[in-house]
Amino acid sequence: MTTTNTTTKIGFQHVGSFLRPEALKQARADFENGKINHEELREVENNEIEKLINQQKDAGLDYATDGEFRRSYWHLDFFWGFEGIKHTHIGEGYDFSNGRSRDDTAVLTDKISFNADTHPFIQDFKFTKSITDKIGGILPKQTIPAPAQLYRELTRGKNLDALNRIYPDKQEFYNDVEKAYHDAILAFYHEGARVIQLDDCSWGRLLDKKFLASDEGKKLVAENVQDIYLELNNGAIADLPDDLTINTHICRGNFHSSFLFSGGYDNVADNLFGQENVDTYFLEYDSKRAGSFAPLAKVSGDKKVVLGLITSKDGKLEDRQDIIDRIHEASQYLPLDRLWLSTQCGFASTEEGNIITPEQQWEKLALVKSIIDEVWG
Secondary structure, rough: OOOOOOOOOOOOOOOOOOOHHHHHHHHHHHOOOOOOOOHHHHHHHHHHHHHHHHHHOOOOEEEEOOOOOOOEEEOOOHHHHOOOEEEEOOOOOOOOOOEEEEOEEEEEEEEEEEOOOOOOHHHHHHHHHHHHHHHHHHEOEEEEEEHHHHHHHOOOOHHHHHHHHOOOOOHHHHHHHHHHHHHHHHHHHHOOOEEEEEEOOOHHHOOHHHOOHHHHHHHHOOOOOHHHHHHHHHHHHHOOOOOOOEEEEOOOOOOOOEOOOOOHHHHHHHHHHHHOOOEEEEOOOOOOHHHOOOOHOOOOOOOOOEEEOOOOOOOOOOOOOHHHHHHHOOOOOOOOOHHEEEOOOOOOOEOOOOOOOHHHHHHHHHHHHHHHHHHOO
């Protein structure tokens, strides 16, 4: 893979997740209660995903996701599909700004590997692409959590005990994670994926001064965890086809309209912006918690940045001119032709969804589209 893909236009694309429709929520509840089987749940998912892709095309998007409609979490469902990882409960959720998440987690049971025949996301993508092919005029985009995020989950609390037992040699662990991800990305590619996005909250906690002052934060700094994140992420996306675009979305947490971390990108910019070999960064910039645009000067090569200036956490529409002014402010650090616009995150990183209405999520995307057309049209 080349370091950057400068020939591919970003296009109008959403970060990934959409609010779950009521029919899907009911079907998932019925499945959990034994009222319908998996095939019947799948049929509802298929119908709602097809509706969503049509809505995305009608909204003018160039790329469609499946809205993450088959997932409970933006990250854990993907992890559970790997060989050597199981779904379990850790006993406590994450403490977000206005509530605690559920306590699901992923823990190692054996060495990590990827099997295209058993990982459900491959079949999920095949369905998404079949719908975009049928509809025409819109392309599929696949979102998955970043390798660094898997490292974060497998080293979380008592999960670390299993990792240390199965991988006393940490370099072997890193190598297996990189290979599993590389194999997964190629499997998506062979099914027709040409835009794959690595969603990554692992960097977000390194932005937060309060976290960095904690014992865990000090430990991560002492372990040079930024170097580990880089090794895992870059290793996973090395030597990929040149016509495959790799995005990354850097998040500070998104659960039921709340967040986990605050802070600007300054202390990770050299590594994240200077050395991570992605094509495009989707960055949260919807509030003062995100800091200034100055770190964008560290974005190396011809890599691009999608400014997440429109919040997905509430339904109030931003002032159009304020957003345009902020885009031009950012262009002081990165040329306008390497900038773009999106919402700051998805609308439902977990199935609970943000505190926003379906109508408001589409109004947000309409605002994004209209500003893109004005500023870059």
